[in-house]
Amino acid sequence: MTTRAQLRKTALTFQEVEEDAGDGTVTYSVRGKEFASLTKDGVVRLRLPDAQAEEAVAAYPTAERLTRAGTAIGFQAPLRDVDGQHLWSLVMSAWKHRAPAQLAARLAAIIESPTRPGSDLPASIGKAATRALANAGLTTLDQVATRTRAELLAMHGVGPKAVRILAEALEEKGMSLR
Numbered sequence: 001m002t003t004r005a006q007l008r009k010t011a012l013t014f015q016e017v018e019e020d021a022g023d024g025t026v027t028y029s030v031r032g033k034e035f036a037s038l039t040k041d042g043v044v045r046l047r048l049p050d051a052q053a054e055e056a057v058a059a060y061p062t063a064e065r066l067t068r069a070g071t072a073i074g075f076q077a078p079l080r081d082v083d084g085q086h087l088w089s090l091v092m093s094a095w096k097h098r099a100p101a102q103l104a105a106r107l108a109a110i111i112e113s114p115t116r117p118g119s120d121l122p123a124s125i126g127k128a129a130t131r132a133l134a135n136a137g138l139t140t141l142d143q144v145a146t147r148t149r150a151e152l153l154a155m156h157g158v159g160p161k162a163v164r165i166l167a168e169a170l171e172e173k174g175m176s177l178r
Contacts, residue, residue: 002084007044010088011036013135013156014095015103035098036091044082046094047074056090088156107135122169125162132157141166145175152177 004026011017011028020027024040037045045066048056056075057063063077074094082090096104119139121130132155138144144152144166152163163177170176 001080002082002087004038004042004079006084007036007038007079007087007091009154010091010156011095012154013132014092014099014107015135015137016099017095030095030099030103033098035094038079042079043076044079044087045074045076046090047098048090048094049097052090052093052097056086059086120169122165125158125165128157129159129162141170141173141175144177145170146178148178 008019008026012019014030016030018029018032020029026038027034028036033047035047039045046053046056047066050072053065053072053075056077057065060077060081062081063075065072066074066076075090079087092107096107099107119134120141121133121139121144123130125133133139133144133152136155138147149163149167152158152166153160167177
């Protein structure tokens with residue numbers, strides 16, 4: 001069962017996301033464009049391209065197309081019915097679909113090559129953690145040092161092992177997490 005906390009953690013992983021809660025609905029937007037929301041009834045709504053929305057609807061018996069003024073704009077389903085791993089890819093697709101092209105291109109570059117020239121992040125933290133950090137704009141240990149352990153752990157893809165390795169690497173440089 002996927003939870004509200006998982007949706008929040010996933011949505012806030014991406015750059016320039018704004019969270020707004022009102023009337024029991026939580027909305028996630030990128031530069032003013034909504035890409036995901038969760039109703040007070042626990043229904044997740046994702047703005048997706050047609051093909052991905054159709055695939056998502058086909059994957060869940062309780063899902064349906066999200067429409068506005070008779071036009072299909074995405075996918076909706078009870079959050080509890082959506083697989084957590086699949087939710088990650090759906091939210092990422094929704095974010096990319098609604099983000100400005102330049103911002104979405106940055107994410108694509110990160111996904112294709114999580115390591116960047118000049119990055120001193122230890123390779124042993126793993127690809128998922130490296131991607132999550134890069135997506136958050138953290139490509140060096142100096143940048144990682146501006147975050148707390150809790151902030152790092154809140155990023156989808158960054159687990160306790162990665163945080164421990166980062167803390168050790170910072171310690172070797174005479175630094176620490178905030």
